Amino acid sequence: MLDQTQILSIPSSWKIELSQSIKSVAELLDCLRLDSSLLTGAQRAAMQFPLQVPKPYLGRIRHADPCDPLLTQVLPVQQELESPQGFQKDPLDEVSHNPHPGIIHKYRNRLLLIVSPACAINCRYCFRRHFPYEQQRQSRQQWVSALDYIRQHRELNEVIYSGGDPLAANDKFLGWLTAQIAEISHIKRLRVHSRLPIVIPSRVDDDLLRWMTASRLKPILVVHVNHANEIDHAVEAGLYRLQENGIRILNQSVLLKGVNDGAKTLIDLSERLYDCGVSPYYLHLLDPVQGASHFDVAQVQATQIYAGMQAALPGFLLPRLVREVPGKAAKTIIDTIL
Ligand SMILES: *Cc1c(COP(=O)(O)O)cnc(C)c1O
């Protein structure tokens, strides 16, 4: 029999799965029966932004298919080392909207809290691949002063947990932070932007549900899925469990060449999300970050893809096509009139 202290010291199963993520290019190629000619380029690219793939996600990638849309999101490639004009390290100019460590405040009534610098998966197209996250790591005392910032900014009504991936943080810390925010009367909503419930579905556990639903704040989870193959039965079960606990779920995707740059693929994704009770929210055009130019879809083509979606989907399954323009007060909705 285990006594109580032993029970408390057992790490959650999601943490074990996270620690078992694949971080070696050679191992990834081997597991997926891929050609070793990909190795050198992948290893060079991984030196700039490491490879990281959790096993539950790996299990959804087709074997021996170098063009698998899930593989493309995680496999480092030689083209990442190219730096065409216009692709920058901080394309969204987040560094200049960083009024306090751990806070990005760009839009008037909502701000991001960088709750965890870590991610559970490293997505090759990520616009935060060069963000100085380590400098955002902070002590309890710094969080107390971040809370003061929120308290003083009475125009805020929503706090967004971001990262990295905020759900890579401990539930104990997240519970503490959420309880503190719930005491600030002008904050009405808590939003969590996370890919963890998709890439490691066991992240949706009792501890997570407890703090997300324990306060008066209305909880919203924005997940990140780019392709219907990312949603298997375990992911679907987790998404249902969150909703049974009163958590509203939205999805954002990035339009990515070689992953989802076709109307049919995106229509299938919206339909699959609806089967899981999730509403499509945003379809982002790629942010021009250095190392991700090979994922870029030209705006004209994006507009054509979107028109194909519009012709096949009800309005409530149509995400908004947006781009982030530095200095704007909100995301910019792309004019989709052809
Ligand atoms: C995207 C984003 C938000 C949230 O924007 P919504 O349109 O409310 O989803 C908030 N802050 C920053 C810095 C963002 O990039």
Ligand code: SF4
């Ligand atoms: S922040 Fe999101 S998109 Fe970027 S690497 Fe992490 S999970 Fe992927």
